[in-house]
Amino acid sequence: MPKPTIAITIGHTHYARIFSDAAWRELNTFADVIHHPGDDPADKAALIALLPRADACITSWDVAPLDADVLAAAPQLRALAHAAGSVKRFISDALWARGIQVTSAGPALARDVAETTLGLIIVGAKRILPLGQHVREGGWRESSAWPSREVSSSVIGLVGASSVGRHVLDLLRPFRTTVLLYDPFVSTEEAARLGVAKVELAELVRRADIVSLHAPAVPSTYHMLSRALLQEMQDDAVLINTARGALIDEPALIDELRKGRFFAFLDVTDPEPPALDSPLRSLPNVVVTPHLAGCITDCTRMGEMAVEELRRFFAGEPPLHPITPDQFGRIG
Structure with missing residues (x-):
């Protein structure tokens, strides 16, 4: 039986970032590989x-994106494996109509984002940044940021039971902390299996010492953390957003941060x-980072997952992380 032909569209500049040697070896065992010849990712032409x-x-x-024109030029295409986060931008109605299998390696990226989030939870609970600045300015413990606190004695509020x-x-379990979850798609029974307390968003922001956002950017989540809810956050709380700025x-x-009531870590903004003149760049109780929570230089776990998804597809095995039309409205 001839091998299937698999096209790599990402551009040669990104090969080392996305594909490990192991991924290339595995891919070549079951497929003939063709390559987009450019250094940059493939455009429509x-x-x-x-x-x-x-x-x-x-x-x-x-x-x-694989729009109708692209798919019309690809009559043999039967599967798409996305080696990045959200696949939503790449999908068109024409792709669903063709019955092409779509998978996402987003869960591999999710691990990187989660690790960054855990780091911010610890740094935020310990109030390392404001206390470090206070010491730099000649102080010690006589600061409004003291005492710092332990993660284990903090109430963590997670907004969204996404992959991240x-x-x-999973990363918080060794800390034995109290975790609140807001996610309308998670039942009370599933929350119990996850070891968290399912609550409404208003209760979460009122009770949590640390609020961390992990929801998709869809119409129903736009500005879900509203002015009213931000005003309900505890004094000395920590807000973490490694998801999407539009949440x-x-x-x-900005108005709440100007009051100095709580601290925010924002890896994403809107x-x-x-x-350049945004107060988010100058307020002392917010740190904005340049969308770095996911993988930056080593994203090879995603390339390996994409290769494994295609190996499974051509071996007649079920996908690990399929994207289906009924999921489409829930992914960002």
């Missing part, structure tokens, strides 16, 4: 030129990056 012979393809950040949120839960009413957040 490049996809139309590359995909006519492809039975499947691997996409990643900045590859052009569930990884954060927070940013002008309202817009991104924030304007």
Whole structure:
């Protein structure tokens, strides 16, 4: 039986970042591989030129969407494995109509985001940044940021039991902390199995010492952390956003931060990056980082997962992380 043909669309500049040697070896054992010849991710014209012979393809950040024109030029295409986070931008109605299998390596990226989140939870609970600045300015413990606190004695509020949120839960288990969860798609029974207390969002922001956002950016979550809810957050709380900036009413957040009541770590903003004159760049109780919570230089876990998904597809095995039309409204 001839091997399937798999097209790599991500551009040669990104090969080392996405694919490990092990991934290449595995891919070549079951497929003939064709490559987009450019250094940068394939644009629409490049996809139309590359995909006519492809039975499947691997996409990643900045590859052009597989719209109706691209799919019309790819009559053999049966599977798409996305080696990045959200696959939503790449999917069109034409792809669903063709019955093409779509998988996402987002769960591999989720682990990186969760690890960053755990770091911010610890740094936030210990109040390392404000206390470090206080010491730099000549002080010691006579600060409003003292005493710092332990994660184990903190109430952690997670907004969203996404792949990232569930990884954060796994990482928090050794701390034996109290975790509150807001997620309308998680039942009380499932929350109990996860070891968390399912609550409404208003209760979560009132009770949590640390609020961490892990929801998708969809219409129903736009500005879910509203002015009213931000005003309900505890004094000395910590807000962490490694998800999407649009989840927070940013002008309202700035107003609350100006009061000095709580601290925020924002890896994402809306817009991104924030304007040069945005108060988020200058307020002392907020740290904005340049969307770095996920993998930066070593994303090879995603490449390996994408290869494994295609191996399974052509071996007739079920996918590990399929994306289906009924999930589409719930992913960001």
